[in-house]
Amino acid sequence: MEKHELLHELMACTDACRACYDDSRMLKNGSRKLVSRCIQLSRACMDICRSTAAAISSDSSSLDKFLQVCTEICIACAEECEKHGYAHCRKCARTCRSCADACSEPLYAKVS
Numbered sequence: 001m002e003k004h005e006l007l008h009e010l011m012a013c014t015d016a017c018r019a020c021y022d023d024s025r026m027l028k029n030g031s032r033k034l035v036s037r038c039i040q041l042s043r044a045c046m047d048i049c050r051s052t053a054a055a056i057s058s059d060s061s062s063l064d065k066f067l068q069v070c071t072e073i074c075i076a077c078a079e080e081c082e083k084h085g086y087a088h089c090r091k092c093a094r095t096c097r098s099c100a101d102a103c104s105e106p107l108y109a110k111v112s
Helices: 005-024 029-034 036-057 063-081 086-101
Strands: none
Touching: 005 036, 005 063, 005 086, 029 036, 036 063, 036 086, 063 086
């Protein structure tokens, strides 16, 4: 995977997580409590995807660590979102899985 493709995956994941975060927070109190973990993880995923994109753009020497953490948080977010039937959660889960796959490819393929 080329650098620009990975950046695209990270930005798509950031956008999907932002939408999931915003839409989940707009649910009524009872439903919002059911997705509270989803809200937390979508925020964390959004943040780590942005940070990982910044690390790629700056050619950070810690990129491998960013990618590892990003993969782990994307997977956790996807797993949580898959528990909920909302369209924004389903989209977030798919996008997080795709991003996790992209971030977990061998490092040498990411910086081409």
